[in-house]
Amino acid sequence: MAAGWEPLLAPLIEAEEPGYGGLSGVVVDRVGGVVFVHLSDLGVYRSSDGGDTWEKAAETALRGRTETPGCWAINPTGTDATMVSALVYGAPIAVSRDGGATFRHLGEESKHIDWCAVDWGDLESGLVLALKH
Secondary structure (H helix, E strand, O other), X not given: OOOOOOOOOHHHHHHHOOOOOOEEEEEEOOOOOOEEEEXXXXXXXXXXXXXXXXXXXXXXXXXXXXXXXXXXXXXXXXXXXXXXEOOEOOOOOEEEOEOOOOOEEOOHHHOOEEEEEEOHHHHHHOOEEEEEO
16 A cells, blocks of 8 residues: 555544534644644534544634644744634633633634734744735
8 A cells, every 4th residue: 555645634624523624724833742723613522642533622613724834833842832823713811821722712802814914032022913815
């Protein structure tokens, strides 16, 4: 059998039954090797074993969907576990400081965003550039 792509998420998607778009985002923590996926209207799931098993990362679902690339990012400096996600057709931009376990939302003006960029060098400034849908 020739090496090739293998679907890792089909069982998760079938079991969880996400909203429109199904799998709507993938991001990898390059420091810890954890893979995060966003299932439309259900929220964030994580795998620390290369996609063999998945667990819900956050108790609260993130309504809407992401439209990667450019809408979901993990701090690439590895200095903390911050992740930021722009949600199209859902909630305002979501920010997690604990690797996706909890999220808080920015203001209502950050709803319906296609992508966002963060000043990772100065997280305390709160600078987030966003493109409204």
